[in-house]
Amino acid sequence: RYVTDFIPIIIFGQMALLLGIFSILSISWNKTSNRYIIFLKITALCSGLYVAYLSQSRGVWLTIPIFILLGIVVTKNVSSRYKFGVISVFFALLVGVSYFGNIVKDRVAVAETDISQYSVGSDVDTSLGIRLQLWRASWMLFTEHPLIGVGVEGFSKELHNLAKRKVITPLSATFAHSHNEILFTMSRFGVFGLLAILGLYFIPAYYFIREIRDDDPEVRYTAAMGAALTIGFFTLGLVDVVFLWWEVYPFYSISIALLLTYIIKRKDIIFKQRSDLSSHHLSSAS
Structure with missing residues (x-):
């Protein structure tokens, strides 16, 4: 599962899923008569979901409910009955995949076993x-070095020190990161790192979320794409270190720049159209 000549499978799964979400949200931009484009975009969503399924990444699966919620919020022009029908079909599909698909059942069963063994202390190296263990260790490193953290090079060294103190096992001390973006950043860079990583997620998310109920569908759906990107990576970052991989940086930053630019340009066009219409009415009235 983890052997690849392309990019890490969890990153590939999340990017493919996000591109599928972008595709389905952008259907709002197309004329309903353009059925071939709509079919292509639905296929893109199905492909993204299938890649997420094959990735076996529970972290990627965790972001799917976030995307469903965003879809419900932005489709304010769609009747509640229709939305309920689509969501019911989608959840029935997910339940069917979870029941009949061995990948989901196996991953859920492994998670239940791991948690059970950890809680009783029979096997903590699952x-x-x-x-x-790494989440606990990262929090301890942050509390011991709250201002500037242990530094980029100090994380592995401090993990081995925690292993010597019997806080974590020697196997856990061999890992390069803590499988949590926020805790990993806090442990290495302290409170300044915490502010930086939260800003990386939530400053762009703020600008997208405030436009997510706009009256113009193009603005609304573009904002939903941006919210899916930022909140999706935040959610995935709770169980993995997403920005450890260089492929994420251009994907994340260029997507934010592109989507925000589109929203700004679109709102300028709407403002100009309304101003021209208002001027026309005033001229007619005079």
């Missing part, structure tokens, strides 16, 4: 057990 996949989730190591994550829980």
Whole structure:
């Protein structure tokens, strides 16, 4: 699963899923008569969901409810009955995949076993057990070095020190990161790192979310894409270190720049159209 010559599978799964979400949201921009484009975009969504399924990444799966919620919010011009029908079909599909698909059942079963073993202390070096140890270790490093953290090069060294102190196991101390973006950044860079990583997520998210109920569908759906990007990566970052991979930086920053630029340009066009219409009415009245 983790052997790849392209990019890490969890990053590939999230990017493919996001591009599928972008495709389905952008259907609002097309004329309903353009059925071929709509079919292509629905296919893109299905492809993204299938990649997410094959990735076996529970973190990627965790972002899907976020995208569903965003879809419900931005489709304010769609009747509640129709939305309920679509959501019901989608959830029925997810339940069917979870029931009949071995990948989902196996990953859920492994998670339940890992948590059970960790809680009783019989085996703490499972996949989730190591994550829980690293989260605890990262929090301890932050509380011990709250201002500037342990530094970029100090994380691995401090993990081995925690292993010597019997806080974590020697196996956990061999990992390069803590499988949590926020805790990893806090432990390495302290409170300044915390402010930086939260700003990286929520400053662009603020600008997208405030436009998510706009009356213009193009603005609304573009804002939903941006919210899906920022909140999706934040959610995934709760269980992995997303920005450890260089492929994420251009994808994240260029997508934000592109979507914000579109919103700004679109609102300028709307403002100009309204101003011209208002001027026309005044001229007619006079």
